[in-house]
Amino acid sequence: MSDTADSQPGRPGGPDSGGPHSGGPDSGGMLRLGKRAFPPGQPLIMAIVNRTPDSFFQPGTTWTESAALDRVDQAIAEGADIIDVGGIPAAPGVEVDAAEEIRRIAGFIGAVRTRYPDIVISADTWRHETGRAACKAGADLLNDSWGGFDERLAEVAAEMGAGLVCAHVGSQRPRTRPFRVAYPDLMADVLEQTLRQANRALAAGVPADRIVLDPAHDFGKNTWHSLEVTRRLAELTATGWPVLVSLSNKDFVGESLDLPPEQRLAGTLAATAVSAWHGARIFRVHQVLESRQVVDMVATIRGDRPPARTVRGLA
Amino acid sequence: MLTAAALCPAAPLLARELTGADPVVPELRQACRDAADALVHTDPEVIVVVGAGERTRTWDAARARLDLSRYAPGLGAGPTAVETPPLPLGLGCRLLDEAGYHGRRELQEVGANEPAAVCAALGASLAERAVRVALLVMADGSARRGVKAPGYLDERSAGFDSEVGRAVRDGDLPALLALDAALARALMATGRPAWQVLAGATDGARPTSVIRYDDDPFGVAYLVASLTVG
Numbered sequence: 001m002s003d004t005a006d007s008q009p010g011r012p013g014g015p016d017s018g019g020p021h022s023g024g025p026d027s028g029g030m031l032r033l034g035k036r037a038f039p040p041g042q043p044l045i046m047a048i049v050n051r052t053p054d055s056f057f058q059p060g061t062t063w064t065e066s067a068a069l070d071r072v073d074q075a076i077a078e079g080a081d082i083i084d085v086g087g088i089p090a091a092p093g094v095e096v097d098a099a100e101e102i103r104r105i106a107g108f109i110g111a112v113r114t115r116y117p118d119i120v121i122s123a124d125t126w127r128h129e130t131g132r133a134a135c136k137a138g139a140d141l142l143n144d145s146w147g148g149f150d151e152r153l154a155e156v157a158a159e160m161g162a163g164l165v166c167a168h169v170g171s172q173r174p175r176t177r178p179f180r181v182a183y184p185d186l187m188a189d190v191l192e193q194t195l196r197q198a199n200r201a202l203a204a205g206v207p208a209d210r211i212v213l214d215p216a217h218d219f220g221k222n223t224w225h226s227l228e229v230t231r232r233l234a235e236l237t238a239t240g241w242p243v244l245v246s247l248s249n250k251d252f253v254g255e256s257l258d259l260p261p262e263q264r265l266a267g268t269l270a271a272t273a274v275s276a277w278h279g280a281r282i283f284r285v286h287q288v289l290e291s292r293q294v295v296d297m298v299a300t301i302r303g304d305r306p307p308a309r310t311v312r313g314l315a
Numbered sequence: 316m317l318t319a320a321a322l323c324p325a326a327p328l329l330a331r332e333l334t335g336a337d338p339v340v341p342e343l344r345q346a347c348r349d350a351a352d353a354l355v356h357t358d359p360e361v362i363v364v365v366g367a368g369e370r371t372r373t374w375d376a377a378r379a380r381l382d383l384s385r386y387a388p389g390l391g392a393g394p395t396a397v398e399t400p401p402l403p404l405g406l407g408c409r410l411l412d413e414a415g416y417h418g419r420r421e422l423q424e425v426g427a428n429e430p431a432a433v434c435a436a437l438g439a440s441l442a443e444r445a446v447r448v449a450l451l452v453m454a455d456g457s458a459r460r461g462v463k464a465p466g467y468l469d470e471r472s473a474g475f476d477s478e479v480g481r482a483v484r485d486g487d488l489p490a491l492l493a494l495d496a497a498l499a500r501a502l503m504a505t506g507r508p509a510w511q512v513l514a515g516a517t518d519g520a521r522p523t524s525v526i527r528y529d530d531d532p533f534g535v536a537y538l539v540a541s542l543t544v545g
Contacts, residue, residue, distance in 0.1 A: 303390075306332075306335040306336045307335035307336070308335055308336050308337060309334060309335050309336065309337035309339060310328075310333060310334050310335045310339075311328055311334060311339055311533055313327075313465070314326065314327040314328040314333055314334070314386065315326055315328060315458070315464075315465055315532075315533030315534065315535045
């Protein structure tokens with residue numbers, strides 16, 4: 001079946017789903033990451049591999065290189081399209097400078113690249129020095145969760161031929177928690193900030209088909225904000241830029257359901273399904289197998305992906 | 316007079332796009348394509364597609380299109396301004412299209428409840444349409460061939476379908492006129508009227524046949540065959 005993303009009836013979107021916003025490319029075209037090209041309607045699973053001892057979810061489980069490589073093997077076996085390697089937790093804590101961050105991720109990215117020549121690798125960093133080292137080691141995408149805090153990161157992406165994630169964090173600085181954050185118009189702020197970064201990346205020379213927007217749930221947001229960007233994600237996908245969502249086991253899920261990180265899978269998958277329905281294309285996750293099934297199921301409901309095998313009632 | 320015929324099932328899953336990513340029954344589709352190709356290569360003046368439906372009537376071949384939207388809403392129904400014949404005729408049209416057939420084409424729906432004599436008479440009249448008439452008969456056997464079959468198991472299915480298979484294989488088409496309509500209905504063998512149209516079209520001639528497929532992968536009897544007369 002050919003992709004029919006532009007002609008599906010019954011697409012989600014109420015009065016707020018809005019028309020196209022300025023700055024986007026022609027309606028949701030091909031996304032290129034590394035050697036790979038992904039059409040609209042093909043959801044991508046980005047597996048989180050933390051090279052940290054202290055991230056919030058299952059801290060330290062992939063701190064050693066062998067454990068991290070095992071995690072990569074498992075993630076790819078379970079259907080991951082992208083391996084996202086990070087060396088610094090989002091939350092405040094022990095200082096990790098650029099040299100230490102590079103030490104944590106660059107060599108490992110090289111090892112993953114050697115092991116999987118064609119897999120897409122992303123580096124979760126906001127620093128341009130780390131970004132350059134990661135790209136030299138084999139990274140294809142710079143996943144900047146901190147909203148372009150280091151303006152030179154876009155230049156590095158352009159120089160190295162990498163993609164760039166443009167995230168909304170409000171006025172938050174890296175590794176800080178939101179404190180009484182407020183937005184007169186949250187979605188307008190999300191659109192304005194992500195599109196401004198996308199245009200800056202374009203100006204820096206990053207090709208349009210390698211730029212991704214991320215509303216950045218929980219970054220510079222309370223739970224209400226994260227719920228709102230989930231509910232109104234169609235306004236971001238309507239820009240035509242590919243949208244990444246990072247929902248996995250986050251506090252907005254935990255606060256919604258009053259559950260600790262290790263019990264947030266079902267809530268994460270619910271948010272994943274809603275985001276997929278609204279047209280998100282990349283899903284940054286801890287649990288690959290379950291997320292893969294959810295996004296594939298939603299893509300099938302949307303009509304973007306054929307069922308694997310249908311005979312019921314058709315014989 | 317009838318010079319050739321092809322028998323194919325009329326299952327929705329013959330439409331490749333209905334089975335999702337998995338082709339499910341590629342060998343069945345290939346057998347149908349082969350049967351359609353062979354039919355087209357008999358150089359007919361007209362090919363009449365025959366299939367069962369609500370009532371006996373003809374369809375305008377120039378306007379009729381296969382419409383899968385009733386089976387898979389959202390798969391892209393195509394233009395809605397054209398006529399939508401029953402699925403057996405739509406699938407038959409697609410087979411002829413895929414075989415590259417651009418010659419004269421007629422579409423004959425035969426009512427599911429028509430008695431054998433009416434079916435036979437209809438077949439005889441179709442055979443009169445030209446000197447060289449070919450039929451593409453879209454028909455299925457019992458849908459009750461196992462506990463997982465659409466209609467669950469009916470032990471009578473085996474005997475019913477094997478008799479159809481034998482009649483086709485042996486060129487003994489008059490035997491098809493003896494099929495019990497009530498039993499066929501009970502067995503969900505929707506092809507009964509179409510087979511009897513074929514029997515009526517042969518006018519007692521004994522065709523030679525090639526069986527291309529004879530199986531029931533989903534509990535429904537699928538038979539693909541090519542028949543030539545004279």
